[in-house]
Amino acid sequence: MATAFSPSKFAAQPFPLNTTSQNNPLTIPTTASAFLGSTRKPILLSSSSNLNLRRGSLTVVKALSKGIPARAILSELLGKATGCCRGQGGSMHIFSREHNMLGGFAFIGEGIPIGTGAAFTSKYKREVLKEADCDHVTLAFFGDGACNNGQFYECLNMAALWKLPIVFVVENNLWAIGMSHLRATSVPPIYKKGPAFGMPGVHVDGMDVLKVREVAKEAIGRARRGEGPTLVECETYRFRGHSLADPDKLRDPAEKAHYAARDPITALKKYLIDNSLASEADLKAI
C-alpha cells in the first residue's frame, strides 16, 4: 500500500505561488479516501509527546492542543499570577511540565534544537536508562522563516544521524512578517531539504485537517518504530498580520482572498456536516 511517503505521490507537486499563478491549488494526492476507512478517533499524538513552538499566538494554539486549560493560558497572556507560568513567561513562553509542553521560544529557530533534545532524551531513556514504555515522540513546530536558520540544518543532521524520534513540522505560511518566503529562500520547497539530510520530506496541504492528520500519524509511527525523523511541510496561510504592529501592506489581496476561501475550520465543519459526523447544533456548542 502506498504510504504518504511514497515518492510517486509527491513527484509532481507544484509549489504554490510558483512565480506566475497565484491561484494554483495544490494537487494533493487523494489520501483522504484512504483515511475514510480508518478510525474516527481524535488526534492522539502520544501519551506524552512534547510540543515546542516558535511564536506568540501559535504557542497558545499548541498549548491548547496539548490540553493546558484555556483559562490558564489566557491568564498567562494577561500576566496574571493564575497563569500557567504565573505571569512570568507570557505569550511567547508557555510551559507546562504536566502537559509536556516544553515551551515557546522567541528566537527564530531556537526551539528546534530544544525539541531535538527532548527527542534525544526519549531515546536515551529507552536505550540507556532502559525505562519501559518510553515511546515518546517529539513534535517541533516552526515557520518558513526558521528554515533558513543554521540551527534548523544542524538539527536535521543530528536527528537523522542519531535516528531521533522527532517530527519537524514546518508551518509554511509563505510570509515571515513582511518577508516573502520566495524572496528569502534560494530553494523554496522546504520538504525537499529532508532527503538531503537522510529523512523523508513530505509536503501536505496545511489547510486540510484530515490530510495533515494522516501525514502526522505516519510520521509519528515512523518515529515510534525507531526509523528516525521526518520533515513535514504544511502549506498554510496567515489571515492577518504577523502581530498588531504589522500593517500587512505587502501581501496581495488576491492571495489573501484565495486562502481565506480555504479556511481549514470552515472546511472541516462543512465536511463534518456533509458526512453526517456532527450536526450544526453540536458544532455550535463547541
Added chain:
Amino acid sequence: MLGIVRQKMLEQSLKKIPPAVSVLRSYSSAAKQMTIRDALNSALDEEMSADSKVFLMGEEVGEYQGAYKITKGLLDKYGPERVLDTPITEAGFTGVAVGAAYYGVKPVVEFMTFNFSMQAIDHIINSAAKTNYMSSGQISVPIVFRGPNGAAAGVGAQHSQCYAAWYASCPGLKVLAPYSSEDARGLLKAAIRDPDPVVFLENELLYGESFPVSDEVLDSSFCLPIGKAKIERKGKDVTIAAYSKMVGYALKAAETLEKDGIDAEVINLRSMRPLDRSMINASVRKTSRLVTVEEAFPQHGVGAEICASIVEESFAYLDAPVERIAGADVPMPYAANLERMAVPQVEDIVRAAKRTCYRSVS
C-alpha cells in the same frame, strides 16, 4: 603496588642517606598530588557512575579522548550512548543538550574553548538560564557547560577571551571557576549534581598542574558548596581576590610581599555567580585594602562587580581605593612578548598591593 613503591623509594633514599624525617614525609597519606586533568576526569567518571542520567556531549570527547584529554577513558567505560562525539555545531548541540535537560537527563556539554560558546550563547542564556523562571519553576535545567576559558599561550585574539563576567551577569546561571585540583573535583561534582544550569570555567594552562589532595577530596562523595569562596592564604594587610589561574599568581605575589613586610590575604573566589560577597567584605573589613585580579578584559568585569560590592557594603572600612588588575583592554595579541604584556603578571599584583598600602612601588 604501594609496597613496591615504598621499597624502591627506601632503596633510593638509603643510597642517598637522607635524614629520616624526609623519608617518612614522602609516605604521608595526605600529600597525594593530582593534576587538574585527573581531578576533572575522576569527577566526571564518578558522577557518571553514580547517576546514569549524566552523559557527556561535545566535540572530540569520545574517540579522541577529549581535546585536552579531560574525558580520557570515559568512552571505553560508558559507551557511545553516554559519551557523544558531536558534529561541529555548537548552536545545534547545545540546544539539543538543553532540550534533553528539560526532559529529564543531565548533560555535561564540553566547549572546546569557551570562545566557541558564543555560537551557542542563545541556548545557554535564553533556553537554559531563563527557563526555570519563565516556566515559574516547572522546568529545571540540570545542565553543565564546561571547558577551558581565558588566555592560553599564543592562540590569538579569538581563542583567548575570558567569559566569566558575561555569564556571571546573567540571573539563572551559576558560574564556577576552579583553581586547584580540590576545587576542580569538588566544584565539578557540585555542578553536575546541581539542578540548575552551571557554567564551569576551566583553564587550559592549569590542566597539567599538580596540587596536593587529601583523602577527603579523593572520596567519591566529595563536593564543595557553590557560592562560597576560599581563603587560600590568611593575612591582615591587604585582600587579594582572584579566580582561576590568577589565584596562583596572587599566592606568588603574596610571597614576594611578605618579604617587604606586607601580609596579604588571598581569596580564591571559586564562584563568580553567586559571588561570595560576605566573605570578600569580611576580609576587606579586616584588612581595609583590596586588590582584585583577573585575566579578563577590565571593563564591566568581575573586579568591577567586587569593587561595587565593597563600596556598597564596606566603604567606611576602606583605607585606600580599590585596585583592579585585569587583562589589557585590547584583543589578545599573538606575539609572545605582546601577549605577556596583555595579561597580568605577578609583579603587577605586587605593585598594586603596595599602592594600596601607600608604599613606594619602585
